Amino acid sequence: MSSIPLDYETLRLIWWALLGILLIGFAVMGGRDLGVGALLPFVARTDAERRVLINVVGPTWEGNQVWLVLGGGAIFAAFPPLYAVSFSGFYLAMIVILLALILRPVGFKFRGKVTDPRWRSTWDWALFIGGFVPSLIFGVAVGNVLLGAPFYLDDTLRTFYSGNFFQLLMPFALLSGLVSLGMIVLQGAAVIAGRTSGILADRARTYGTWAGLATTVLFALGGLWVAFGMDGYVITSVVDTNGAINPLGKTVELVPGGWVSNYALYPWMIIAPVLGFLGLVGGVLGLQARLHLPTLLASSLAIFGIIATAGLSLFPFLLPSSVVPDSSLTLWDASSSHLTLFIMLLATLIFLPLVVVYTAWVFRVMRGTVTTQSLEKNPNAY
Amino acid sequence: MIDMTVVELSRWQFAATAMYHFIFVPLTLGLSFMMAIMESTYVMTGRDIWRKATLFWGTLFGVNFAMGVATGVVMEFQFGMNWSYYSHYVGDVFGAPLAIEGLMAFFLEATFIGLFFFGWDRLSKVGHLAVTWLVALGANLSALWILVANGWMQNPVGSKFNPDTMRMEVTDFVAVIFNPVAQAKFVHTVSAGYVLGAVFIFSISALFLLQGRHIELAKRSMVVAASFGLASALSVVVLGDESGYVATEHQQMKIAAMEAMYHTEPAPAALTLFAIPSDVPGEPAFQVQLPWVLGLITTRSLDRDLPGITELTEHAATRIQSGLVAYKALQEIRADASNTAARAVFDESWADLGYALLLKKYREDVENATGEEIAMAALDTVPDVWPLFWSFRLMVGIGFFFIAYFGVWFYRASRGWLDTNRPMLWIAVATLPLPWVAIELGWIIAEYGRQPWVVEGVLPTFYAASGLQFWDLVISLTFFVALYTALLVIMVMLMVKIIKAGPKDHLFAATDEHEDADFVVAPQPATPAMKDVRS
Numbered sequence: 024m025s026s027i028p029l030d031y032e033t034l035r036l037i038w039w040a041l042l043g044i045l046l047i048g049f050a051v052m053g054g055r056d057l058g059v060g061a062l063l064p065f066v067a068r069t070d071a072e073r074r075v076l077i078n079v080v081g082p083t084w085e086g087n088q089v090w091l092v093l094g095g096g097a098i099f100a101a102f103p104p105l106y107a108v109s110f111s112g113f114y115l116a117m118i119v120i121l122l123a124l125i126l127r128p129v130g131f132k133f134r135g136k137v138t139d140p141r142w143r144s145t146w147d148w149a150l151f152i153g154g155f156v157p158s159l160i161f162g163v164a165v166g167n168v169l170l171g172a173p174f175y176l177d178d179t180l181r182t183f184y185s186g187n188f189f190q191l192l193m194p195f196a197l198l199s200g201l202v203s204l205g206m207i208v209l210q211g212a213a214v215i216a217g218r219t220s221g222i223l224a225d226r227a228r229t230y231g232t233w234a235g236l237a238t239t240v241l242f243a244l245g246g247l248w249v250a251f252g253m254d255g256y257v258i259t260s261v262v263d264t265n266g267a268i269n270p271l272g273k274t275v276e277l278v279p280g281g282w283v284s285n286y287a288l289y290p291w292m293i294i295a296p297v298l299g300f301l302g303l304v305g306g307v308l309g310l311q312a313r314l315h316l317p318t319l320l321a322s323s324l325a326i327f328g329i330i331a332t333a334g335l336s337l338f339p340f341l342l343p344s345s346v347v348p349d350s351s352l353t354l355w356d357a358s359s360s361h362l363t364l365f366i367m368l369l370a371t372l373i374f375l376p377l378v379v380v381y382t383a384w385v386f387r388v389m390r391g392t393v394t395t396q397s398l399e400k401n402p403n404a405y
Numbered sequence: 406m407i408d409m410t411v412v413e414l415s416r417w418q419f420a421a422t423a424m425y426h427f428i429f430v431p432l433t434l435g436l437s438f439m440m441a442i443m444e445s446t447y448v449m450t451g452r453d454i455w456r457k458a459t460l461f462w463g464t465l466f467g468v469n470f471a472m473g474v475a476t477g478v479v480m481e482f483q484f485g486m487n488w489s490y491y492s493h494y495v496g497d498v499f500g501a502p503l504a505i506e507g508l509m510a511f512f513l514e515a516t517f518i519g520l521f522f523f524g525w526d527r528l529s530k531v532g533h534l535a536v537t538w539l540v541a542l543g544a545n546l547s548a549l550w551i552l553v554a555n556g557w558m559q560n561p562v563g564s565k566f567n568p569d570t571m572r573m574e575v576t577d578f579v580a581v582i583f584n585p586v587a588q589a590k591f592v593h594t595v596s597a598g599y600v601l602g603a604v605f606i607f608s609i610s611a612l613f614l615l616q617g618r619h620i621e622l623a624k625r626s627m628v629v630a631a632s633f634g635l636a637s638a639l640s641v642v643v644l645g646d647e648s649g650y651v652a653t654e655h656q657q658m659k660i661a662a663m664e665a666m667y668h669t670e671p672a673p674a675a676l677t678l679f680a681i682p683s684d685v686p687g688e689p690a691f692q693v694q695l696p697w698v699l700g701l702i703t704t705r706s707l708d709r710d711l712p713g714i715t716e717l718t719e720h721a722a723t724r725i726q727s728g729l730v731a732y733k734a735l736q737e738i739r740a741d742a743s744n745t746a747a748r749a750v751f752d753e754s755w756a757d758l759g760y761a762l763l764l765k766k767y768r769e770d771v772e773n774a775t776g777e778e779i780a781m782a783a784l785d786t787v788p789d790v791w792p793l794f795w796s797f798r799l800m801v802g803i804g805f806f807f808i809a810y811f812g813v814w815f816y817r818a819s820r821g822w823l824d825t826n827r828p829m830l831w832i833a834v835a836t837l838p839l840p841w842v843a844i845e846l847g848w849i850i851a852e853y854g855r856q857p858w859v860v861e862g863v864l865p866t867f868y869a870a871s872g873l874q875f876w877d878l879v880i881s882l883t884f885f886v887a888l889y890t891a892l893l894v895i896m897v898m899l900m901v902k903i904i905k906a907g908p909k910d911h912l913f914a915a916t917d918e919h920e921d922a923d924f925v926v927a928p929q930p931a932t933p934a935m936k937d938v939r940s
Contacts, residue, residue, distance in 0.1 A: 081519070081523065082519035082520065082522070082523035082524075083516075083519050084519070085474065085515040085516070085518055085519055086512065086515045086516030086517075086518075086519065088474070088478075088515065089507060089511050089512045089515045089516070091478070092477075092478060092481060092507045092511060093504065093507035093508055093511075093512070095478075095481050095482055095485075096481060096500065096503045096504030096505075096506070096507045096508075097504050098485075099481075099484065099485065099492065099496055099499075099500035099503055099504065100496070100500030100501045100503065100504035101500070101504075103492055103493055103496025103497055103500055103572070104493050104496075106484075106485040106492050106496060106500070107485055107489035107490070107492035107493040107496065107871075108489065109485070110482060110484075110485025110486045110489065110492070111485060111486050111487070111489035111871035111872075111873065114486055114871070114873055114877050114881070115877060115880065115881075117482060117486050118486075118880070118881045118884065121478060121479050121482060122884055122885075122888060124475075124478055125475040125476070125478070125479070125888060125892075126475075127475075128470075128471040128472070128474040128475045129471050129472065129475055129892055129895070129896075131471065132467055132468055132470075132471035133468070133471070133895065133896075133899060136468070136899050136902070136903070137899075137902070178571075178739060179571055180493055180570075180571045180572070181490050181493075181872070182489050182490070182493075182871070182872065183872055184872065267567070267569040267570050268570050269569070269570070359496070359497045359500070359501075359574075360497050360567070360570070360574040360575060362574070362575050362576075362578070363497050363498075363500075363501055363574070363575050363578075366501060366575070366578050367501055367504060367505075370501075370504075370505050370508055370509070371508065374505075374508040374509050374512075375508065378508070378512045378516070381513075381516060381517075382512075382516055385516055385517070385519065385520055388520060388524060388527050388528065389519070389520070389523060389524075389527070400526065401523060401525075401526065402460070403460075403463075403464075403467075403522035403523060403525070404523070
């Protein structure tokens with residue numbers, strides 16, 4: 024494939040970074056709506072208050088969820104073996120996430136169509152579950168990636184998985200789940216505090232502050248755990264980063280502190296956890312100072328830093344195998360072909376900037392504080 | 406060996422979730438387009454009744470769209486969850502159109518749908534109209550990329566098996582995009598969605614006329630629906646024929662099954678209108694045939710034979726033999742990557758590799774397959790004939806019915822006879838479920854007719870499933886079906902409530918019902934409303 028202007032290794036690195044950007048994009052954008060959903064019963068206690076919260080994210084949540092759809096599509100297109108192994112391996116966890124996500128669109132759309140309080144309370148719960156459960160489980164899944172998943176591949180590259188749902192709920196994975204939930208709650212609180220007034224904004228600041236502080240502690244605890252309390256995976260053979268994928272053609276070992284070895288190798292990577300902490304602290308301070316945009320930017324930065332920390336610590340692994348470590352998937356041996364990566368890069372370079380531009384325009388059109396009065400004017404409000 | 410119960414349950418789950426999803430998607434396709442037409446008319450004429458119509462149909466659209474989104478995420482994730490070997494085996498080709506669908510189409514649709522509902526008082530008239538058109542454009546582009554992906558499963562062009570990576574890889578992405586099967590499917594599928602949208606609007610409007618409510622809005626909506634519906638119904642059938650044509654080049658077996666054609670028909674083949682199955686397998690007891698028609702539809706000629714199921718099965722047996730050659734060469738390459746002799750053999754025979762995989766149902770070491778096993782595997786290439794035969798006839802029958810139906814209504818609309826005949830209006834109301842029947846049957850023909858393949862000639866369905874446990878599937882299938890059914894029931898109840906409330910809710914009451922009393926349906930085709938539709 025000499026006609027492709029970028030070499031295979033570079034494309035793999037670009038797609039590894041793009042995958043991170045898409046997942047961070049979902050956590051930042053979709054995290055707004057998931058966070059508001061998770062906070063819904065706590066911040067808003069009356070029907071009128073809940074309507075305000077729902078309509079803060081109502082006009083934009085659908086577009087935000089596409090980051091998840093695109094993230095899934097990008098894993099499928101750019102790293103098919105990762106898509107195949109992780110989605111089938113974490114089957115019941117994925118089912119739980121999907122069932123929770125199914126409740127969101129109908130929750131938003133159906134809730135306001137009937138005034139009966141039981142009806143509304145049912146959909147409030149649906150929106151809460153739809154926000155809380157995925158925020159937690161996505162984090163649990165990332166924790167399990169760091170722990171390694173019990174799978175192996177045969178010579179035809181078919182996956183065999185020996186774990187079950189309850190084995191996913193290891194203490195470290197639950198800690199990751201809480202970090203994920205905490206950062207998304209902070210994001211939701213930053214959105215509510217910036218787009219509502221009075222008691223709603225006040226409550227959001229309180230919950231957001233506690234979420235931010237708790238996440239700071241849990242993230243630090245997670246870092247110590249990874250560095251001193253668990254083993255990480257390292258490749259012990261030479262890998263052809265430009266060759267055809269071959270997930271069985273390397274040797275991998277489990278070593279204490281393996282997940283922090285990258286920070287010695289590439290010291291610049293330390294910037295990711297630093298940004299994570301700065302974002303969390305900045306988010307809390309911003310909430311306390313009643314700043315709107317800076318709070319949201321700080322909490323988005325926290326999400327960026329935390330997810331980047333996980334991704335960089337794993338590098339070059341995408342999904343290590345705990346039962347047959349040599350079967351682990353890395354960005355070098357779980358990617359698409361050279362041509363597909365290049366075509367997908369072209370498509371991304373054309374369309375992703377467009378998406379960012381029109382999304383920004385839609386947010387601009389829908390800017391402003393949402394109040395009970397402003398809802399009366401719009402017949403289409405949820 | 407592969408657990409066939411898990412495979413069966415995985416197939417049921419995919420079929421169930423896809424068919425649920427496809428209750429909502431075609432309505433989104435059709436309604437978004439018709440809302441854009443109505444809002445264009447509003448912007449061009451300034452008549453508020455068109456804004457009111459857009460808002461009213463938009464409310465129903467929104468409820469339906471939510472269900473489409475709810476059931477859609479599941480579709481994308483299920484490939485990896487339930488069909489992990491498929492995802493590995495063809496992800497290099499199949500994943501790209503899915504990802505581009507998100508990037509180019511679904512982002513557009515989902516980002517602007519919020520503005521469609523929340524932007525009425527924040528945007529200029531033209532600005533909002535642009536948003537509505539972008540939603541419709543996004544929905545239709547989305548269908549295009551999904552059908553590029555699906556078309557490749559029916560006709561896997563532009564790709565080759567790579568023995569080093571054990572998967573299909575893209576060789577020519579342009580060929581994947583311009584796959585004739587994908588293009589024909591796209592036009593056929595979106596047209597079917599337009600027919601559904603038109604029937605939906607027409608039936609509910611007919612109900613309004615019967616009830617004597619919202620008469621102006623109903624009549625105008627019916628004029629749009631009848632014109633749009635007629636054009637779309639013609640397109641579905643004509644371009645459905647296009648799918649029949651292209652299918653023969655790659656999927657002769659599917660056509661033979663749809664036609665219950667057990668033996669090669671000498672050219673030009675007759676089209677079987679009707680047949681009764683007999684006790685003798687493969688021989689109908691009774692059939693009525695239209696001479697020449699099938700040959701014309703499928704080969705566009707009078708002199709090319711159309712192969713029958715028996716002949717195609719014999720051909721499949723020879724491809725299995727050739728596939729075994731490829732399979733053995735592949736084993737040698739996997740054992741020693743530098744074996745150039747094996748690579749040369751594989752390059753010659755790789756296109757039949759999928760046929761050898763059919764034998765995996767009978768034994769792991771397929772290279773030792775007996776003649777009997779090869780014969781059984783060849784028989785497996787025949788899809789179930791009678792479900793396909795009847796689904797096809799019912800679908801086509803409904804398709805022709807809608808041409809006549811909208812033809813009649815188009816004429817009646819042009820004569821100003823929309824509300825003059827109550828039985829006709831009742832028929833229009835009763836017609837509401839029919840397009841869904843045809844659309845779901847269309848999927849059954851396309852996907853069930855592709856069996857035993859998940860990717861035609863490349864990968865058998867049973868070989869593509871994830872190695873999940875029985876209880877995994879029982880849990881997921883139960884929860885999906887229960888939740889989807891509950892939500893579907895709730896959605897129908899909500900739609901009934903919205904229809905009962907009608908567009909005269911204070912929310913829509915910017916103007917009075919009769920403000921547009923100057924609108925009279927003239928006895929010529931060129932009513933004001935129809936001019937608007939055409940421009």
